[in-house]
Amino acid sequence: MRPSAKRSTLPSVIAPLARLGLVSALAWASAAAAVDQPSTYPGCATRAVTVPWGGSVKVDLATCQSFGLGDVATPPAHGTAAPGGSPADSYTYSHKGAAPAGGGTDTFVVLDDNSDRITVTVTIQAGTSSIVATPGELPPLSAGTPVRQTLAASGGTAPYRFRVDSGALPKGLALAADGALSGTPTERGAYGFGVRVQDARGQSATLSYGGTVQGAAMSLSPEAVIATPGVAFRHALTVRGGVAPHQFTLEPGPALPAGVAIGGDGVVTASASVAPGRYPVSLRVTDASTGTGRHFELERFTLGVGGLPSASIEVTPAAVAEDGGQPLVFTISLDAAVATDTSVTLAASALPGAPAAVTIPAGATRARLVVRPTADATAEPDEVVAFAVADGSGYTIGSPARAAGTIRNDDTR
Structure with a gap:
């Protein structure tokens, strides 16, 4: 905040300043103080x-x-x-x-x-057209997140044609003549544009859109990897969200041991001589979106040398309708990626044809098991489908170790 003018001192200084030709400068400074x-x-x-x-x-x-x-x-x-x-x-x-x-x-x-x-x-200016264009607002936009939005119109004579007639679309987006707005924003910051829609008889209406393209949330995958002692290791980290390519920088704090490095491209390497142990670090992940400043997030990452990952299981949704067509999806997860395929043994409830194991590929941390209900017209009790992680090699049993989903009967007697 600017200091307020000290009016009581002006008379004593105006005369000397006038002789120096500085009265106008003082008057400007006093006015600018308001x-x-x-x-x-x-x-x-x-x-x-x-x-x-x-x-x-x-x-x-x-x-x-x-x-x-x-x-x-x-x-x-x-x-x-x-x-x-x-x-x-x-x-x-x-x-x-x-x-x-x-x-x-x-x-x-x-x-x-x-x-x-x-x-x-x-x-x-007053509107002169009966055409109504929708939607009135766009959904939230973030850099690196694909957009698929259809603009529509009613109240006139189809077909309608759409075009941008003022301002500019966010960088990375395009508007087709049929009203399809698509693309992936690449620049963060405020935007504003107007769209004109014209019907087959030449009547038209306009809509204005404005908002801010935000930086997208990002997540590191995997968050942990396990290397085998005495064996050289190489693994490329990936990032969900934001604008590729992403840059990786090791933050100050816990350091990596000799023989371990994380490149700017997210490639983790470890020599065969690295001692067994767990090495957690903090990574600054910066995306390639443009705009004011740089968009980054801090992500936790752990390199383990030796030891075994733990396996857990979850199901979504918790229940489905027998005739609804939606499946139960069981996700088997490791808390760290490993350099070889991991076969996780499963114990299942009475379910004909249920697999005895699920393989999680090398470098990955998840695999899915999909159970699709069989539609019929028979009234019967609800059925519970359950899987549990059982003892096996190459992993330990984590939590949750059991997941159960319900197939609800939707037939009446």
Whole structure:
């Protein structure tokens, strides 16, 4: 916050400053010390723009700042206001296309780089089309997460054609003429664009979309691996989420022993001479998304030399309908990946043809066992299907060691 002006000292210093020709500079400094007043940049206290119903308009405020515009102090009631430029030198107003009925006005206030107010009045032109386009808002977007969204229209004469007529789609997305919005965002940050839909008779309507592409959540796979003592080891880590390729950096803290390395590409190597033990570390995983700064997360990873992984089992969902077509999915998991295939022995409830074991491939930590109900028209009791991890070689029994799912009868007597 800027210091407030000390008015009581001005008379004693104005005369000397006047002789030096500095009165104008002092007056400017005193005016600039006020906060939350109309902007003192020329022509910036108020601005007026016009926007089509459901459309977008850029409010150029480049002459109203020297170091970048501030926040939206008062948001608009009938749309959104998103900053543009780096640093921000404009705002894009997007009308939501719902109110006020018959057109009208909207107002929002942004702050200049002196924290003074710029009041923008928006004249909203009346809508003239009976066409209604949907959806009104897009689902949350994150960099690296695929988007599949269909825009639709009603109230006119099919077929409809869609196109972007203002602003720009988030980088990585494309809009087809049939309204299919698809792609994978690659840049984090605010976005705003307008879409025009036109029917077979030439009538049209617009929709405006705005929001922020967030950084995606990321997870490391596997979170632990086990190497065999006396045998050289190599394993490539993978990341779910974010924009590939990912970069890996070892964080300060517990260090890896001599002979173990984790490359920037996530490849873990260990020489045959590494002593048995467990070596937990923290990895900084950075994705390739663009935008302000870099997007990263810290992930825990453990290299074990010697020892055995533990095996556990879970089922989803807990129950299915006999005639519903949805299966019970049993997931058998190891708490660490190993360099060879692991055969996990299973004990099953009375289930014809149930497998006696499931193999988890080398370098993986999961395998699935799918049980599909047999549809029939016979009224019968519910059936419980259960599997348990049994003793075997190459693993220990973990928790949970047993999982049970129910096949509900949906036939009446």
